[in-house]
Amino acid sequence: MKRTYLDYAATTYIDPKVLKKMKPYLADKFGNPSSLHAAGREARFAIEQARIDVAKVLGCEGKEIIFTGSGTESCNLAVFGIANFYKDKGNHIIISKIEHPAVLEAAKKLENQGFEVSYLNVDANGLVDINELKEALKKDTILVSIIYANNEIGTIQPIAEISEIVKNFRQKSGAVSLFHTDACQAAGALDLDVKKLGVDLMTLNGSKIYGPKGVGCLYISKGVNLEPVIVGGGQESGLRGGTENAALIVGFAEALKMADKIKISESKRLAGLRDYLIKNILKITRSRLNGHPEKRLSNNINVSIKGVEGEALALMLDKYRICASTGSACSSRKLAPSHVLLAIGITPELAHSSLRLTLGRKTTKKEINYVLKVLPEVVEKLREISSIKI
Amino acid sequence: MKRTYLDYAATTYIDPKVLKKMKPYLADKFGNPSSLHAAGREARFAIEQARIDVAKVLGCEGKEIIFTGSGTESCNLAVFGIANFYKDKGNHIIISKIEHPAVLEAAKKLENQGFEVSYLNVDANGLVDINELKEALKKDTILVSIIYANNEIGTIQPIAEISEIVKNFRQKSGAVSLFHTDACQAAGALDLDVKKLGVDLMTLNGSKIYGPKGVGCLYISKGVNLEPVIVGGGQESGLRGGTENAALIVGFAEALKMADKIKISESKRLAGLRDYLIKNILKITRSRLNGHPEKRLSNNINVSIKGVEGEALALMLDKYRICASTGSACSSRKLAPSHVLLAIGITPELAHSSLRLTLGRKTTKKEINYVLKVLPEVVEKLREISSIKI
Numbered sequence: 086m087k088r089t090y091l092d093y094a095a096t097t098y099i100d101p102k103v104l105k106k107m108k109p110y111l112a113d114k115f116g117n118p119s120s121l122h123a124a125g126r127e128a129r130f131a132i133e134q135a136r137i138d139v140a141k142v143l144g145c146e147g148k149e150i151i152f153t154g155s156g157t158e159s160c161n162l163a164v165f166g167i168a169n170f171y172k173d174k175g176n177h178i179i180i181s182k183i184e185h186p187a188v189l190e191a192a193k194k195l196e197n198q199g200f201e202v203s204y205l206n207v208d209a210n211g212l213v214d215i216n217e218l219k220e221a222l223k224k225d226t227i228l229v230s231i232i233y234a235n236n237e238i239g240t241i242q243p244i245a246e247i248s249e250i251v252k253n254f255r256q257k258s259g260a261v262s263l264f265h266t267d268a269c270q271a272a273g274a275l276d277l278d279v280k281k282l283g284v285d286l287m288t289l290n291g292s293k294i295y296g297p298k299g300v301g302c303l304y305i306s307k308g309v310n311l312e313p314v315i316v317g318g319g320q321e322s323g324l325r326g327g328t329e330n331a332a333l334i335v336g337f338a339e340a341l342k343m344a345d346k347i348k349i350s351e352s353k354r355l356a357g358l359r360d361y362l363i364k365n366i367l368k369i370t371r372s373r374l375n376g377h378p379e380k381r382l383s384n385n386i387n388v389s390i391k392g393v394e395g396e397a398l399a400l401m402l403d404k405y406r407i408c409a410s411t412g413s414a415c416s417s418r419k420l421a422p423s424h425v426l427l428a429i430g431i432t433p434e435l436a437h438s439s440l441r442l443t444l445g446r447k448t449t450k451k452e453i454n455y456v457l458k459v460l461p462e463v464v465e466k467l468r469e470i471s472s473i474k475i
Numbered sequence: 476m477k478r479t480y481l482d483y484a485a486t487t488y489i490d491p492k493v494l495k496k497m498k499p500y501l502a503d504k505f506g507n508p509s510s511l512h513a514a515g516r517e518a519r520f521a522i523e524q525a526r527i528d529v530a531k532v533l534g535c536e537g538k539e540i541i542f543t544g545s546g547t548e549s550c551n552l553a554v555f556g557i558a559n560f561y562k563d564k565g566n567h568i569i570i571s572k573i574e575h576p577a578v579l580e581a582a583k584k585l586e587n588q589g590f591e592v593s594y595l596n597v598d599a600n601g602l603v604d605i606n607e608l609k610e611a612l613k614k615d616t617i618l619v620s621i622i623y624a625n626n627e628i629g630t631i632q633p634i635a636e637i638s639e640i641v642k643n644f645r646q647k648s649g650a651v652s653l654f655h656t657d658a659c660q661a662a663g664a665l666d667l668d669v670k671k672l673g674v675d676l677m678t679l680n681g682s683k684i685y686g687p688k689g690v691g692c693l694y695i696s697k698g699v700n701l702e703p704v705i706v707g708g709g710q711e712s713g714l715r716g717g718t719e720n721a722a723l724i725v726g727f728a729e730a731l732k733m734a735d736k737i738k739i740s741e742s743k744r745l746a747g748l749r750d751y752l753i754k755n756i757l758k759i760t761r762s763r764l765n766g767h768p769e770k771r772l773s774n775n776i777n778v779s780i781k782g783v784e785g786e787a788l789a790l791m792l793d794k795y796r797i798c799a800s801t802g803s804a805c806s807s808r809k810l811a812p813s814h815v816l817l818a819i820g821i822t823p824e825l826a827h828s829s830l831r832l833t834l835g836r837k838t839t840k841k842e843i844n845y846v847l848k849v850l851p852e853v854v855e856k857l858r859e860i861s862s863i864k865i
Contacts, residue, residue: 099502
């Protein structure tokens with residue numbers, strides 16, 4: 086029986102066209118991009134072309150793009166980088182309560198070091214409270230970091246509106262108040278034009294856009310400075326030490342170009358499948374949708390089903406060769422309920438009853454129908470066991 | 476004309492057998508290792524097997540191995556990780572003057588933050604001054620970091636002897652004084668048994684051992700604690716956030732196993748070629764060997780040739796399709812003379828006249844003879860131009 090992979094938000098496969106572009110750099114074109122000889126230059130050339138390609142998608146200049154080893158590293162570089170560079174100008178950071186751990190844990194670490202962190206509440210649909218943001222901004226604010234589209238519940242924030250508020254405050258107050266968005270989940274689905282979005286920093290990575298794992302990028306608007314997190318040979322304009330990885334960088338750029346090119350048609354297709362799936366899952370009694378009903382990623386379904394443990398549900402689905410998740414992959418091995426689900430105000434019990442299904446390029450109506458056949462049966466079985474327990 | 480690649484210390488190609496092992500994880504087996512479902516588990520299983528394989532080569536336990544995104548990141552994790560975890564127990568760090576920038580720049584950053592750093596001198600052959608080490612150790616010393624085999628001049632340090640000194644001091648004084656070695660260049664050439672070496676932490680990476688770029692590992696002896704550098708989803712026992720990269724990790728483990736298996740025979744073969752090359756290069760007038768005449772990596776040749784600019788020499792060799800380097804790839808785009816060559820006491824002028832040739836698995840006697848034919852001609856030409864200038 087074929088596997089039904091519905092965990093595209095955890096990670097995607099590498100598109101064969103992307104892998105094909107990477108292959109020369111995994112084989113003959115293996116030179117160190119910092120070497121001056123021909124073998125180094127061909128790798129350097131590929132990286133600089135990739136940088137231009139990425140910049141084109143983002144509507145920025147190549148020199149505003151830094152390649153890193155992951156989305157997590159890019160988020161860390163944004164948060165630690167800004168905090169450590171501008172600490173003399175202020176020690177206040179604002180993030181939302183539903184950030185990915187890459188931002189959340191970085192902010193917590195800074196809090197332990199003496200920075201002040203404001204954690205913005207979100208409403209029941211996962212939208213950041215704009216008034217709270219306005220009130221939180223102060224002279225000491227050096228960074229605001231808000232996730233573009235949430236990895237667990239798919240809620241899309243009004244990034245351009247938030248940028249506007251942050252920038253107006255900056256101009257008025259003279260505060261540093263830079264704005265970073267983690268766009269890892271948004272890439273391939275939403276507009277990534279940094280000028281339209283108005284962001285100062287933006288994180289993307291390869292493993293969510295049918296590119297390779299192990300590569301991310303950080304857009305850093307001209308004039309914005311950062312302290313590096315990883316230091317060494319001065320690569321990536323001194324912002325990220327370590328031999329540059331031509332194969333992964335070329336793959337990332339190719340994946341981003343491709344994802345951006347097909348994003349409108351693919352989003353439309355996936356939204357149709359998503360809505361069909363949501364409508365039918367919600368026929369299960371005592372189930373509810375988590376996240377915004379409209380402002381959500383076209384591939385995201387997150388539901389809570391009362392009387393069922395999410396983990397048991399995912400493991401049962403796995404027996405039917407359906408790959409699903411209880412929340413983010415990062416937190417799937419932890420026992421604590423999802424911080425995102427708690428932030429939208431659902432109980433810890435209901436948070437433990439959540440299931441995330443995320444669709445992707447290979448997802449078909451047939452697969453969705455298969456899930457809709459299996460899921461209610463599995464829920465019923467688990468509820469039976471659970472009622473016996475009680 | 477075929478390319479003559481003599482820059483294996485900058486980076487190696489990926490061995491085809493290694494790439495073959497990686498391929499399933501670049502294709503079908505793409506799951507997120509933190510996902511609980513089958514696609515996640517198969518990636519997790521591969522990573523844990525790789526961890527065991529790496530541990531076996533190092534003679535340690537799997538849980539003492541942490542995978543990272545590069546050798547630079549591993550070195551940073553060792554230096555920053557120890558410094559930040561043990562800062563309440565002491566603020567003194569000892570490194571040698573010939574560390575790779577991954578350690579050197581990390582130590583400098585800590586120095587700027589208020590840590591005290593002792594930079595040990597090396598002798599004319601690049602060996603660390605053991606007496607200076609003994610004198611430098613003090614109650615406040617939390618970390619000693621010394622490169623196993625230098626990336627520029629190939630000098631091999633007596634790591635077991637240094638460990639002994641550091642450990643004896645630790646036992647006597649009660650100081651934290653942990654010992655890290657950067658073994659990126661040593662891997663595949665020297666013994667990596669951490670018990671015999673007596674190290675507390677050791678860095679390795681993929682890109683120097685015919686494995687992929689973008690992956691490194693850090694051996695962390697049981698009982699030693701670290702502050703993570705990159706935080707996020709709690710991967711790698713909370714020491715390195717970011718989706719684990721099964722493809723690169725599997726490739727790294729396979730490369731390490733293979734490199735370790737053939738290290739004795741291959742080192743012998745390369746040492747023969749190296750000595751032949753050195754002997755004949757030194758026939759060029761006013762040339763000298765940099766680094767230790769015996770205690771040096773079997774693949775490393777580093778010479779200074781008076782009256783010739785190293786960079787011009789490397790670029791001329793490039794025209795003959797010979798890939799060589801002036802020093803490390805990391806520093807090849809910088810104008811400052813090599814800190815390693817200055818540390819062994821040669822003049823800035825002579826440091827600028829250096830050429831590094833590093834041999835590898837595909838290096839043949841025929842290639843060496845080709846270099847020996849081209850190099851003296853090129854040197855003569857450059858000296859002519861240079862004498863005209865004067």
